[in-house]
Amino acid sequence: MRAFFRDVLGLRSVDAGNGWPIFALPPAELAVHPADGPGQHLLYLMCDDINTTVEELKGKGVEFSTGITEAGWGLLTTLRLPDGSDLALYEPRHPSPLAL
Numbered sequence: 150m151r152a153f154f155r156d157v158l159g160l161r162s163v164d165a166g167n168g169w170p171i172f173a174l175p176p177a178e179l180a181v182h183p184a185d186g187p188g189q190h191l192l193y194l195m196c197d198d199i200n201t202t203v204e205e206l207k208g209k210g211v212e213f214s215t216g217i218t219e220a221g222w223g224l225l226t227t228l229r230l231p232d233g234s235d236l237a238l239y240e241p242r243h244p245s246p247l248a249l
Contacts, residue, residue: 153231157209158194176247191237199224199240 154160154172162170175195196202199217203226207213214227214235223242227235 150231157206157211178241178246193225193237193239196238196240199226199238202238202240 151170155162155170160172160174162172165171178195203213203217206228212229214229215225217224217226219225220239221242224240225237226239227237230236
């Protein structure tokens with residue numbers, strides 16, 4: 150997992166001691182939506198061009214669990230992490246506070 154985040158996704162890191170890397174994430178947004186049931190927290194990586202990003206990651210051997218779909222608020226896919234779990238990736242189609 151560490152090599153994947155460092156080498157494949159290209160995230161910078163520092164050693165927090167004893168070989169434990171702390172990875173820097175790109176700028177992020179936080180959305181808080183109402184829920185009828187128990188709350189949940191989801192992490193999505195964002196990109197400017199999902200088609201280009203998916204092709205670049207496939208070129209590095211990344212597998213995707215889903216195709217690119219229109220989610221209303223953006224284009225969405227999920228990539229498979231080395232431990233078998235999934236991580237969402239999306240191209241936003243909503244106003245962004247990062248553009249301010």
